[in-house]
Amino acid sequence: MAKGDLHDLADYIVEFFDGMKNKLNLPVDIKYAYQAYNKQKTLITIKKIPDNYSVIIKADLLVTFNEDYFDAFDDTSKKILIDQELVKIEFNMEKGTLKIVKPDLVTSSAIIKKYSLESVERANQVKDLYKDQQLDI
Numbered sequence: 001m002a003k004g005d006l007h008d009l010a011d012y013i014v015e016f017f018d019g020m021k022n023k024l025n026l027p028v029d030i031k032y033a034y035q036a037y038n039k040q041k042t043l044i045t046i047k048k049i050p051d052n053y054s055v056i057i058k059a060d061l062l063v064t065f066n067e068d069y070f071d072a073f074d075d076t077s078k079k080i081l082i083d084q085e086l087v088k089i090e091f092n093m094e095k096g097t098l099k100i101v102k103p104d105l106v107t108s109s110a111i112i113k114k115y116s117l118e119s120v121e122r123a124n125q126v127k128d129l130y131k132d133q134q135l136d137i
Helices: 011-024 051-057 067-072 075-086 109-115 117-136
Strands: 032-037 044-048 061-065 089-092 097-100
Touching: 011 032, 011 061, 011 067, 011 075, 044 075, 044 097, 061 067, 109 117
Parallel strands: 032 061
Antiparallel strands: 044 061, 089 097
16 A cells, blocks of 8 residues: 555545444544545445554544545445444443454355345354353353
8 A cells, every 4th residue: 555545535425424423322432534545445444543553643443435436336335334344343331442343244145145134143143152152161
């Protein structure tokens, strides 16, 4: 990633994102830094900024958009893709820590079409419960 490929994110994209993140109702005030990187292979990425840099740039999370993708996608697709990233933000109130977690459902669209989303979720829950029970033994 060359420095020249990165630039300030367009205001209309920041406003669109802010509208979505404000609906999260997180219990803390998280600070965001925004940038555009049009060579990025996804619409959006959200990364936690290491604490030592977070203090300097006064932000907790770095949000990077591919502006070309944003302009090409319809609003519904944008909302889905942004929501998929936003739900990965996790704040632990007890520890006061912020992290980006992996999605809780990882599968292929063919499996969802074959079995239904509900069945796949249930199977994954059974798998996770069994794994937790094995740890308790």
